[in-house]
Amino acid sequence: MSEMRYYKIKRDTKYDQAVKKHFELNSQWKQVYGKLSEAMGETITKMVQHPKFLTIDPTELTKDENKKAFKKDGTLKSNSKKAKEIEEQYKQIIEECGLAEYENLGTINFIYGVMRYSGESLKTFRTSEFDLYYKADFDIDERSKRTNRGESLLEEITEIEYTEKYLEEIKKKEQAA
Structure with a gap:
């Protein structure tokens, strides 16, 4: 060794600025969980923190209409009207919470x-x-x-x-x- x-x-440095931005925005995700839960009428507690793609734990879903909108891996289906509605709501929530420019720390570290x-x-x-x-x-x-x-x-x-x-x-x- x-x-x-x-x-x-x-x-x-640019790296320092990106890291600080990540940590400053990180706390905003609590709002996303709450607003998404409210929009779906479900309690969402497990989600990949990514501003462009919604991925949740599908075992948390209780409503059939929501279950039908997600694949087994937690991503949204592409051929469902309900999935498209949820995706639009998610994008709006991300914008409202100021997370459109959010980068995961692992991604930042990789980039630099x-x-x-x-x-x-x-x-x-x-x-x-x-x-x-x-x-x-x-x-x-x-x-x-x-x-x-x-x-x-x-x-x-x-x-x-x-x-x-x-x-x-x-x-x-x-x-x-």
Whole structure:
């Protein structure tokens, strides 16, 4: 196993802005669950958080008309009038909640090359300021530079800095509880 390396997100990069936008918009999904539940007359608690495609847990559905609108995998059928109505309602709810530009964190990391390959180790934690800290057994900064025309998205830090920040965040969570 390789030696562990520690990083934090470099502020004011496009990657940092995309990550912060993700976390700021993330809380809006609670509204989507509520509004979609209301529109369908069902309680929806499990849903893929994607602004363009509605995918739910079909086992939560109780009304026959809604059951007929979804496939077994939770996606909407394409040949159903009810499915088209639900899709339009979902798109409207996404717009109302300001989530049209929402990106999943995994997608953001992939776009910017902040990811691990098979057999590599990468651990991440988020601070209360939406900064990301990484612990990896490979040079994640070098990998992200290849995807971003040489722009460095991460700043290498010491294990002590990483651990101190991690403990500081734990203390904040305990004090807030």
